[in-house]
Amino acid sequence: MKVLLIDDHPLILSALKSVIQGLGENVTVAGVSSANAARAALVLDADFDLVLLDLQLGDADGFDLLAELRAAYPALPVVVVSGSDRTSDVIRAIDLGAMGFVPKRTHNDMLFEALRLVMSGGVYVPPMTLGVEGAAAADPPAEQETVPGYMNMIGTQATQGDFQAVPTLATLGLTPRQTDVLALLLQGKPNKLIARELEVSVETIKDHVAAVLRALGVNSRTQAVLAVSQMTQQGGRVASRASADDCS
Incomplete structure (x- = not known):
């Protein structure tokens, strides 16, 4: 597996290299400190399996670079x-197509879990943001960021909201075709590409997407x-019938 790290802080870049190399003997890690260097690295060799991107770069906005990549x-x-x-940053990153969002203060085991989930076709978000709808969710005060009481408050807010009240994947009642659509949707593919891959019309895909959203609430x-x-981290899995390994 080839991994490209993009971070303009030398110490963090070095630390991330060491951590990622701990994933296994067959892991190759390249590190760059700017958006321009990342672009150049991908032009020279686009055969990377994964990119880890910091949002704070000296020569570019991380969100802009994410959308570009x-x-x-x-x-x-x-x-x-x-x-x-911050919940708003997680939401924005996922909305722009990121397959995961890992806070730097996360311990190594959780980082490994996140990367393995992403490489198996899943999407990882930090537990504290799960179930919090949109950027309207309040960011924690600085003095409370690691206080368990704040986490309990987030959990209570999520449980009380409709967004959190989502059944497990096994009980969603999706049809096989809707499951295929959901798996491709999770890969960030637009309706046109999903329609092309499943060989149906865009209007049919729109209907399936609407049905999936209703099922998820x-x-x-x-x-x-x-x-x-959230469901995946609790043990659920979404897999298309055609390519379970790629769309889980």
Whole structure:
């Protein structure tokens, strides 16, 4: 597995290299410290399996670079590794096509879990953001970021909201074709590409997407990603019939 790290902080870049190399003997890690260097690295060699992207770069906005990478290399999964864990940042990153969002203060085991989930076709988001709908969710005060009481408050808010009240994947009642659509939706593919891959019309895909959102109890693709991420971390799995390994 070849991994590209993009982070403008030398110490963090070095530490991330060491951590990622701990994933196994067959892991190759390249590190760059700027958006321009990342672009150049991908032009020279686009055969990377994973990109880890910091949002705070000296020569570019991390969100802009994320959108650029997803457009230029749609098959290349990008995981945001950020000093932020604000709900609004997580939502925005997932909405732009990130396959995961890992706060830098996350311990190594959780980082490994996140990367393995992404490489198996899943989407990872940090547990504290799960079930919190949209950017309207309040960010934690600085003095409370690691206080368990705040986590309990987030959990209570999520449980009381409609978005959190989502059944397990096994009980969603999706048809086989809707399951295929959901798996491709989780990969960030637009309706046109999903329609082409499944060989049906775009209007049919729109109907399937609407049905999937209703089954999940959410109103947008981003909320669907977060809801399914929660289920996946609780032991659920979404797999298309055609390619379970790629769309789980």
